[in-house]
Amino acid sequence: MVFEGSSAAISHTGKVRSNNQDSGYSGANLFVVADGMGGHAGGDVASTLAVTRIEPLDQAYTSTDDAQASLQAAATTAAADLVRASKERPELAGLGTTLSAIIMVDDYAVIGHIGDSRIYLYRDDALTQITTDHTFVQRLVDSGRITLEEARYHPRRSVLMRVLSDMDIAPDLDMFVMPTQPGDRWLLCSDGLSGVVDDPPIAKAMALGLAPGRTADILLKQALDGGAPDNVTLVIVDVGGAHPLSSGTGTVVGAASNPADLPVPAPRASLTGWLHPARQAANEPSHFEPDSDYFEEIIEEDRRRARRRRMAWLFALFLAVVALVGAGFLAYNWTQTRYFVGADEDSVVIYRGVQQSLGPISLSTEVHDTNILLADLPSYQRAAVERTINARSLSDATAITERLRASALPAIPEPEFTPDADPTPTPTPTATTEAPTP
Structure with a gap:
């Protein structure tokens, strides 16, 4: 049974790289994105070989098992092609490519994946990443050592742990089958998109309901607006959509669309590398497969x-x-160069510091108690002292207290009072002259 839906593929060199090492394919039942690596020409060759080997799988399958077996066999053959290419052209040693592919079989999507290109599913207004990146930082995320946000800016975010390459003739692809349904929208993309554009803007573009080609243009523009430091390739597939499927052969984009134009550099001395002894040095790739x-x-x-x-x-x-x-x-x-005149419990005091505290720490200390009683001051001066009077210096503070002393009321001693004494005054005896008796 032929898959019913519509799709589109697009690829762009980006704003930094001089050549496009990505390849993509969109057909009747097969959809592929491959992100090549390995120097100026190696990436082109790797992604082209991969798509060329996978492209014949664009046919109807009677079962998902047959589609899985065919996809794994094609990936293994592509790996062998990479090994052969690096032997025939030593300057390409170290070439490799990611591979993310979907084969539609009736109501199922057969998925094969290796590397850090991604497959997303937009369903019921939600965008879900279906594949897992085979990268060093993804292992750090899985082990809980870093967060997803830290992984996005990690200096080793482009180090691939699994990839189709000239070092492994038996590539370990993630292979699984997922049910799909009308209204589903699938997105396959290289990290030129997913590494620049976050999931929310991707979901927003997918939600517009525009034709796959128009949606692909919007996503590409978002990547370019974000700087596009790498090649950008994406394939969008609508399941049972209203957009008609174009007739004819599938659409090939990127390096695989012009295999005859691939540059064939002259043999040259290669720098000895830690990972690949004869690795091409020109146009250093964005990622590589480590030993x-x-x-x-x-x-x-x-x-x-x-x-x-x-x-x-x-x-x-x-x-x-x-x-x-x-x-x-x-x-x-x-603060200890400041002075002010204030009051303690009953008298006028000169203080050094300021009239604040830091918690239990007072920022002022007593310098001199003037023994001027607050009770002897006029009410307005007593109120001023209680509010504190700032002084420019110790001599200024002393002058203020002297003025206060001069205006203080004189002390009036209180009369003595004895509670046991008779309050009635005793009359003072007076001298009398007794008259003579007649």
């Missing part, structure tokens, strides 16, 4: 980077604490 022992070295490098990051944070924290303490010390020293 088996490279993962442990990358893990150790990540640990060293984490330690350096922690040390940097600790040093920054130390500097911040020193700056804070220094600023506090300078501020405290400044």
Whole structure:
């Protein structure tokens, strides 16, 4: 049975790279994206060989098992082609490619995937990433060592752990089958799109319901607006959509669309590399497949980077604490050059500092108790002292207290009072002259 739906494929060199190492295919039942790597020409060759080997699978299948077997066999043959190409042309040593493919069989999607290109499904207003990136940072995410946001900007985010390459004639593809239904919209893309455009804008473009070709143009523009540092390739497939399927052969885009134009560089001395002894140096690829022992070295490098990051944070924290303490010390020293006149419980006092406290720490200390009683001051002066009077210096504060002393009322001693004494005054005896008796 032939798949009923509509699709579109598009590929762009991007704004940085000089050539397109991606390839893509959109046919009647088969949809493929391959992102090549391996130098100026190696990436072109790798993605072209992969798509060329996969393209004959665009046919009707009686079962999903047959489609899976055919896809795995084609990927293995493509890997053998890469090995042969690197032997025949040593300057291409180290070439490889990602591969993400869908074969539609009745109401099912047969999926094969290796590398960091992606397959998304837009269904019921939700975008879901179907494939898992075979990258170093994805392993770090899976192990809980970093977050998805940290993975997006990790310096090793382009290191691939699994890929179709000239180093493995038995590629380990993720193979699985998913049921699909009318209204589903599938997106296959290279990391030139997924590495630049976040999922929400992709979902928004997919939700517009425009034809696959128009939707592909919108997504490509988003990648270009984001800088497009890598090649951008995407294929959009609508299941049972209203958009008619174009007749004729499938659409090939990217490097595979012009295989005769692939550059064939003259043999040249290759730099000896840690990962590939004869790897092409020109136009360094965006990602590569490491040797088996490279993962442990990358893990150790990540640990060293984490330690350096922690040390940097600790040093920054130390500097911040020193700056804070220094600023506090300078501020405290400044407060100790200030004076004010205030009051304690009953008298006028000269203080050094300011009229604030930091929690339990007072920023003022008593310098001199003038022994001027608050009760002896006129009411308006007593109120001013209780509110505190700022002074420019100690001599200024002393002058203020002298003025207060001059205006203080003189002390009036209280009369003595004895509670047991008779309050009735005793009359003073007077001298009398007794008259003589007649």
